[in-house]
Amino acid sequence: MACVCAERDNPYLPIPVEIAKIITEVDTKDIKTFRFAFVNPEDEARFAYTPGQFGELSIFGKGESPIGIASSPTQKGYVEFTVQKAGVVTTALHEMEEGQRMGIRGPLGNAWPIAFLEGKNVVIVGGGFAFTTLRSLLNYMIVPEHRGRFGKITVVYGARNPGLLLYKDELEAWGKRSDVDLHVTVDKGDETWKGREGFVPAVCKDVAPSAENAVCVLCGPPIMIRFTLPVFFELGFSKENIITSLEMRMKCGIGKCGRCNVGNKYVCKDGPVFSFAELDKLTPEY
Numbered sequence: 601m602a603c604v605c606a607e608r609d610n611p612y613l614p615i616p617v618e619i620a621k622i623i624t625e626v627d628t629k630d631i632k633t634f635r636f637a638f639v640n641p642e643d644e645a646r647f648a649y650t651p652g653q654f655g656e657l658s659i660f661g662k663g664e665s666p667i668g669i670a671s672s673p674t675q676k677g678y679v680e681f682t683v684q685k686a687g688v689v690t691t692a693l694h695e696m697e698e699g700q701r702m703g704i705r706g707p708l709g710n711a712w713p714i715a716f717l718e719g720k721n722v723v724i725v726g727g728g729f730a731f732t733t734l735r736s737l738l739n740y741m742i743v744p745e746h747r748g749r750f751g752k753i754t755v756v757y758g759a760r761n762p763g764l765l766l767y768k769d770e771l772e773a774w775g776k777r778s779d780v781d782l783h784v785t786v787d788k789g790d791e792t793w794k795g796r797e798g799f800v801p802a803v804c805k806d807v808a809p810s811a812e813n814a815v816c817v818l819c820g821p822p823i824m825i826r827f828t829l830p831v832f833f834e835l836g837f838s839k840e841n842i843i844t845s846l847e848m849r850m851k852c853g854i855g856k857c858g859r860c861n862v863g864n865k866y867v868c869k870d871g872p873v874f875s876f877a878e879l880d881k882l883t884p885e886y
Contacts, residue, residue, distance in 0.1 A: 614703025627763030727820025
């Protein structure tokens with residue numbers, strides 16, 4: 601019995617999962633959402649997570665890759681990761697099929713600051729593939745048992761073109777809700793696109809969410825963040841009330857390998873979620 605407990609406490613030991621469902625998200629077919637079911641039912645409780653955390657997807661013989669958790673802990677029985685094919689591990693994962701088994705280490709890192717967001721208006725701003733953990737946060741906030749804990753929810757989400765938008769069915773569902781102010785945009789539309797065109801920073805400027813009792817949760821490509829930040833500062837958001845998530849060469853996920861340090865912080869252990877007030881105190885390496 602003691603050996604079993606030791607194994608469960610071992611942070612290097614992946615939890616066995618089975619691929620229950622694969623969803624191809626984009627027209628280029630290089631981004632897919634993988635739904636994993638836990639092989640051992642008791643491991644679901646062991647993998648208790650909060651939106652914003654990540655896991656190490658482990659494929660035996662290939663290696664591990666740190667990926668943000670895309671599902672919400674309110675969705676029971678499984679955990680989802682949206683993965684872009686980019687390296688050895690993610691390419692191997694994209695070649696796997698439903699029913700195959702692999703491992704997940706985690707949950708790892710800190711999370712979006714749920715307690716800090718409670719009682720406030722929340723502005724979610726995402727771009728491209730980085731929208732995954734924001735989707736987790738949004739789905740967490742809008743379930744009936746949680747919705748009353750948060751004020752107005754505004755979402756601005758953009759992609760380069762319509763074919764690169766993630767979670768299209770959910771975007772349609774969120775757009776029909778009266779308690780979510782959703783703004784979806786693409787850099788450039790096509791002949792089928794009837795929605796908004798424009799870059800995320802410009803859309804944020806048009807939407808102009810009030811900074812009063814509000815927090816901006818921002819995640820996207822560096823170029824998007826670079827041009828979106830001034831918009832929110834101009835709207836009156838303080839650095840303490842702008843939250844983001846970093847991706848910095850994470851490898852081990854528990855602060856041992858030293859690959860992802862920024863100054864004296866390890867992104868995988870002290871982050872990946874930071875406020876811009878916190879980032880201001882770090883060396884500009886991120």
